[in-house]
Amino acid sequence: MxxxxxxxxxxxxxxxxxxxxxxxxxxxxxxxxxxxxxxxxxxxxxxxxxxxxxxxxxxxxxxxxxxxxxxxxxxxxxxxxxxxxxDATRMELAKRAPGPAWIIGPDRDWPLYDGLGLKPAGGAEDAAFISVTGMIDDETETPDDYRDRLTAGAARDLELICANPDRVVQRGDKLIWCGGSLADLYESLGGRVTMAGKPxxxxxxxxxxxxxxxxxxxxxxxxxxxxxxxxxxxxxxxxxxxxxxxxxxxxxxxxxxxxxxxxxxxxxxxxxxxxxxxxxxxxxxxxxx
The missing domain is CATH 3.40.50.1000 (HAD superfamily/HAD-like)
Known part of the structure; x- marks a missing residue:
């Protein structure tokens, strides 16, 4: 090389x-x-x-x-x-409006959905697709905390839209799990994933x-x-x-x-x-x- x-x-x-x-x-x-x-x-x-x-x-x-x-x-x-x-993911979400979308991520990421007309779903059972931005609490949670919930989504063949393909980022002196790690888990469970960010x-x-x-x-x-x-x-x-x-x-x-x-x-x-x-x-x- x-x-x-x-x-x-x-x-x-x-x-x-x-x-x-x-x-x-x-x-x-x-x-x-x-x-x-x-x-x-x-x-x-x-x-x-x-x-x-x-x-x-x-x-x-x-x-x-x-x-x-x-x-x-x-x-x-x-x-x-x-x-x-x-920015790129909003285009993907707009194509799927009004959903309903099962949204996973912290409250700070809600501007992603502004003006898209998406209806929220309570979970896999009433969702048309899943939208992930990251962990709800990225200071304490790991991807495995979401295994059971995502297994239910994969069983229904719900598409997962991941708005952050990063697996981890550095926050201060710590590494924090990101949305891409949940996308990896979902794919390992047999789920379908769409991402618009890098790469x-x-x-x-x-x-x-x-x-x-x-x-x-x-x-x-x-x-x-x-x-x-x-x-x-x-x-x-x-x-x-x-x-x-x-x-x-x-x-x-x-x-x-x-x-x-x-x-x-x-x-x-x-x-x-x-x-x-x-x-x-x-x-x-x-x-x-």
Whole structure:
């Protein structure tokens, strides 16, 4: 397997790209605080090279997540457009209105359903499909807490729409289960799953549409760089779209790609990628300029 090229900073390759499709959670913040060096790198790219489009597997619409970014101290000048899995998933949900939909997830994700005209279902017995954004209490619950309930849905052959394909994210110093882990469980029970976020095509269609608007012309895909720490979401999504990728090898992977000298070990980074049969052209431990 070809090893990713270890970068000293984004500035090494900034001139090669017009558009960055940059992941959010795990690259520019950890759910508790933003990382100034990563934000500065994106701001400097915006200032002198091209445009940053944030592309997140958040299950909420992007308009609802901007306040979260502001609250975490992510500067507005570090990005030019923002698309989420929630934006892409709303299109899937609208096709299935009025449902009824058996909705699983925390109250904070309810903006996903605003204006769609979906009727809520009490459970598998009276639902037309299932919509999952994540655990109801992601601080304490695990996917196995939902096994019995999801088994009932699979037995009725209900389709599950998952608004967040991430399996886990880093919140502070903890890893938190996400909607993608419930989708994995549902598939293991024989259920049908539909997802529109990374690594699937709909969210990239939205992001590249935003990029074309920013450029004022069609996007040259050879000058688009995807940045992210999720192998089965960010890196696989870039591979599926035939786009270059910068793998942020720390993030949810901890020190797995760090060598004895404390720097990125390309071979260890490649091992993380190889586990999911993916490839990244470039790699860094953390995003910096």
């Amino acid at each position: 070809t090893l990713p090229h270890a970068l000293n900073g984004l500035s090494d390759i900034a001139a090669d790209y017009d558009i960055l499709l940059c992941d959010v959670w795990g690259v520019i913040h950890n759910g508790r605080e933003s990382w100034p060096a990563a934000c500065e790198a994106l701001t400097r790219f915006n200032d002198g090279h091209g445009h940053v489009v944030l592309i997140s597997n958040s299950p909420r619409p992007s308009s609802d997540v901007v306040a979260q970014l502001d609250g975490l101290g992510v500067p507005r000048d570090s990005w030019r457009a923002f698309v989420t899995s929630g 699937f095509g709909p969210i990239y269609d939205l992001a590249l549409h935003e990029a074309a608007d920013l450029l004022g012309k069609p996007v040259d895909r050879s000058r688009v760089l995807c940045i992210g720490d999720g192998v089965v979401t960010d890196v696989l999504g870039a591979n599926k779209q035939a786009l270059d990728c910068l793998f942020i090898a720390q993030g949810i992977h901890g020190d797995a790609a760090r060598g004895p000298d404390g720097r990125l070990d390309p071979a260890r980074a490649a091992d993380l990628l190889k586990a999911e049969t993916t490839y990244a052209r470039h790699a860094m431990l953390d995003l910096t300029w």
